Amino acid sequence: MKIFISVDMEGATGVCHREHLLPGGDDYQHARRWLTGDVNAAIEGAFESGATDVLVADGHGTMRNILLDDLDPRARLLTGPAQPGNRPLAQLGALDHGAFDAAMLVGHHTRAGTPGGLLAHTWIGMVVQEIRLNGLPASEAMLNMAIFGHYGIPVVMASGADDFCRQMREDFGERMALAEVKRALGPTAIVTLPLVEGRRRVREAARAGLAAGGEPYVVELPVAVEVDVHRDAMRERALELGATPVGRLGFRYEGDDLIDVMERLWRTLVHITREDTAFLR
Numbered sequence: 001m002k003i004f005i006s007v008d009m010e011g012a013t014g015v016c017h018r019e020h021l022l023p024g025g026d027d028y029q030h031a032r033r034w035l036t037g038d039v040n041a042a043i044e045g046a047f048e049s050g051a052t053d054v055l056v057a058d059g060h061g062t063m064r065n066i067l068l069d070d071l072d073p074r075a076r077l078l079t080g081p082a083q084p085g086n087r088p089l090a091q092l093g094a095l096d097h098g099a100f101d102a103a104m105l106v107g108h109h110t111r112a113g114t115p116g117g118l119l120a121h122t123w124i125g126m127v128v129q130e131i132r133l134n135g136l137p138a139s140e141a142m143l144n145m146a147i148f149g150h151y152g153i154p155v156v157m158a159s160g161a162d163d164f165c166r167q168m169r170e171d172f173g174e175r176m177a178l179a180e181v182k183r184a185l186g187p188t189a190i191v192t193l194p195l196v197e198g199r200r201r202v203r204e205a206a207r208a209g210l211a212a213g214g215e216p217y218v219v220e221l222p223v224a225v226e227v228d229v230h231r232d233a234m235r236e237r238a239l240e241l242g243a244t245p246v247g248r249l250g251f252r253y254e255g256d257d258l259i260d261v262m263e264r265l266w267r268t269l270v271h272i273t274r275e276d277t278a279f280l281r
């Protein structure tokens with residue numbers, strides 16, 4: 001049984017602030033260990049449930065956060081920046097049809113615009129007000145689930161703060177097991193569980209999710225993705241790449257090939273930030 005684990009950092013046990021999320025200070029170096037611990041817990045749960053192969057995809061910022069020295073050696077690691085020529089699906093990659101039996105989302109967070117949401121954003125906070133997938137406000141988790149769903153892969157487990165877990169229940173009901181590793185008090189404050197307890201919950205949810213199985217999240221075709229950005233100039237750049245304007249600050253892509261639409265979406269968001277792509281380096 002082959003498992004794909006997609007990893008973000010905002011929803012890791014203990015993480016609550018920008019300084020945890022960006023290379024530079026001591027806070028970040030600590031947070032990388034906390035994150036790697038949550039990832040190891042998911043790997044542990046997967047192997048206890050019959051996994052024979054686990055691929056972990058580092059999907060936050062520079063996409064070089066997970067500490068290879070500390071990562072469970074049974075797993076392989078997909079790492080390196082999400083430039084379109086590298087990882088055209090942003091947080092994911094190396095997804096061949098039928099190659100994975102199930103996926104997990106570790107360390108995820110609420111979508112842009114979530115009131116009081118902990119570190120809430122959708123892919124690029126300085127650009128995106130909201131992304132809609134076939135009309136539904138989409139989190140990164142939802143966008144990734146749609147990509148997994150295209151390949152027939154069910155997402156069986158997700159971990160993050162309580163606000164993220166609530167949003168996943170609202171969006172997807174009982175479709176997956178959830179691990180709540182901290183309580184959000186606002187955009188940058190939490191009551192966190194101890195590392196050992198956060199990891200225990202991640203491991204338990206991984207086991208529970210794989211035991212329950214799950215259905216792939218398959219979106220209806222043709223798929224439409226709409227993005228509202230913060231400023232006119234950002235939309236102008238999207239239109240340079242052939243996006244269709246919608247509303248006052250929105251653009252849209254539509255098509256029968258979900259992967260093509262998602263790749264165009266990511267390429268466009270990167271194009272909009274072409275003068276400041278430090279976060280991708």
Ligand SMILES: [Zn+2]
Binds near residue numbers: 008009010059061
């Ligand atoms: Zn992130």
